[in-house]
Amino acid sequence: MTEYALELENLVMHFGPVRAVDGVSLRIPKGSVVALVGESGSGKSTVGRCVVRLLEPTEGTVRLADADITHLTRRQLRPHRRDVSIVFQDPAGSLDPRLSVGDIVGEPLRLMRRWRRRSTESGPSTPPAPSAPETEAEGRARAGVDSVVPARASQRRDVAAAVADALRRVGLRPEVAQRAPHELSGGQRQRVSIARALISSPRLLVADEPTSALDVSVQASVLNLLADLQRDLGFACLFITHDLSAVEYLADEVAVMYLGQLVEQGPRQRIFGVPAHPYTQALLSAAPVPDPSTQRARRPVLLGDDLPSAIDPPPGCRFHTRCPVAIEKCRTVVPESRVIGEGGHRVACHLVGDDGSGPDVRDQADTTRGVAR
Numbered sequence: 092m093t094e095y096a097l098e099l100e101n102l103v104m105h106f107g108p109v110r111a112v113d114g115v116s117l118r119i120p121k122g123s124v125v126a127l128v129g130e131s132g133s134g135k136s137t138v139g140r141c142v143v144r145l146l147e148p149t150e151g152t153v154r155l156a157d158a159d160i161t162h163l164t165r166r167q168l169r170p171h172r173r174d175v176s177i178v179f180q181d182p183a184g185s186l187d188p189r190l191s192v193g194d195i196v197g198e199p200l201r202l203m204r205r206w207r208r209r210s211t212e213s214g215p216s217t218p219p220a221p222s223a224p225e226t227e228a229e230g231r232a233r234a235g236v237d238s239v240v241p242a243r244a245s246q247r248r249d250v251a252a253a254v255a256d257a258l259r260r261v262g263l264r265p266e267v268a269q270r271a272p273h274e275l276s277g278g279q280r281q282r283v284s285i286a287r288a289l290i291s292s293p294r295l296l297v298a299d300e301p302t303s304a305l306d307v308s309v310q311a312s313v314l315n316l317l318a319d320l321q322r323d324l325g326f327a328c329l330f331i332t333h334d335l336s337a338v339e340y341l342a343d344e345v346a347v348m349y350l351g352q353l354v355e356q357g358p359r360q361r362i363f364g365v366p367a368h369p370y371t372q373a374l375l376s377a378a379p380v381p382d383p384s385t386q387r388a389r390r391p392v393l394l395g396d397d398l399p400s401a402i403d404p405p406p407g408c409r410f411h412t413r414c415p416v417a418i419e420k421c422r423t424v425v426p427e428s429r430v431i432g433e434g435g436h437r438v439a440c441h442l443v444g445d446d447g448s449g450p451d452v453r454d455q456a457d458t459t460r461g462v463a464r
């Protein structure tokens with residue numbers, strides 16, 4: 092059995108000429124939270140959509156625990172649906188307005204049951220081995236304990252009980268099940284999305300900017316909820332965000348993405364404490380820090396121009412057109428990703444030594460091209 096909930100190997104996703112993701116390798120140990128950070132347009136959501144197989148990757152491998160799901164068909168994916176869930180940025184857009192909250196939250200269980208019933212009726216294709224802690228009701232159903240009562244009625248009751256339980260877990264009263272999504276606030280709707288995502292006890296949750304569409308006043312409570320649920324239920328999480336303060340709070344590891352590629356990854360403490368890549372340093376310099384007294388006297392590093400086009404990314408290091416410390420080699424030679432420190436801290440930058448030493452663009456804020464004065 093692998094120790095990873097997710098392994099991405101050289102993931103590539105092109106949309107015609109758009110090279111949205113271009114060779115991302117990333118592992119998420121079971122039960123841990125990996126944050127994927129980077130500017131808008133760097134390819135984070137595309138990675139998330141490949142992981143839950145809303146997209147079929149152009150190249151590379153997506154492995155969920157022990158299963159390679161990279162090119163499975165919709166039908167072949169069904170047994171794996173309970174292993175991975177996604178919460179999207181905009182709860183209003185991701186909840187079907189025609190359904191009640193109860194129907195929305197219970198839908199994954201109902202789909203799974205229907206599939207199980209069909210596959211049992213149609214014979215040889217065996218249902219998957221349980222891959223995550225299941226609800227008591229599911230365990231009983233699987234073991235056939237409920238077969239003495241009419242199956243459909245008891246399953247309806249089981250789903251209703253699981254829905255009530257899931258709503259309670261996310262801090263909503265079970266009566267909310269009768270309501271329609273539009274009757275709820277943005278924060279409540281995002282709680283409903285989280286309840287729906289977790290009702291099948293997935294081993295991996297992809298949280299794609301789960302708070303960025305919410306009012307600032309409720310962002311913290313939804314983040315706290317996710318952190319509590321992750322700790323209590325122990326699922327692994329790919330946390331996609333550009334909010335670095337949330338990352339510092341939630342993530343075990345951080346992966347920094349720039350124009351379709353990872354430029355740096357490693358344990359949270361190292362990424363925040365000794366960021367090696369100039370792009371990571373620039374991102375951190377612009378992020379609010381919880382305790383300003385620990386921050387060196389620095390101004391935000393301004394990167395100037397927008398992210399270059401993913402249709403025609405710059406040669407050599409993709410960041411060289413905006414990097415304040417780029418040298419000639421950066422314009423022509425693609426930097427390899429190398430381990431530079433403990434916990435698998437890796438960086439892809441010509442200017443960083445094998446021990447992680449190198450320039451810190453935050454110290455050069457007054458003197459360097461492209462940097463704020």
Ligand SMILES: Nc1ncnc2c1ncn2[C@@H]1O[C@H](COP(=O)(O)OP(=O)(O)OP(=O)(O)O)[C@@H](O)[C@H]1O
Nearest residue numbers: 106109111129130131132133134135136137138401
């Ligand atoms: N379906 C698509 N067809 C064509 N191009 C796409 C598609 N989806 C994404 N892209 C492009 O791929 C690149 C990466 O987009 P993606 O949404 O993954 O970035 P992101 O880092 O998640 O940004 P954001 O934070 O704004 O969501 C962008 O250039 C985007 O325009």
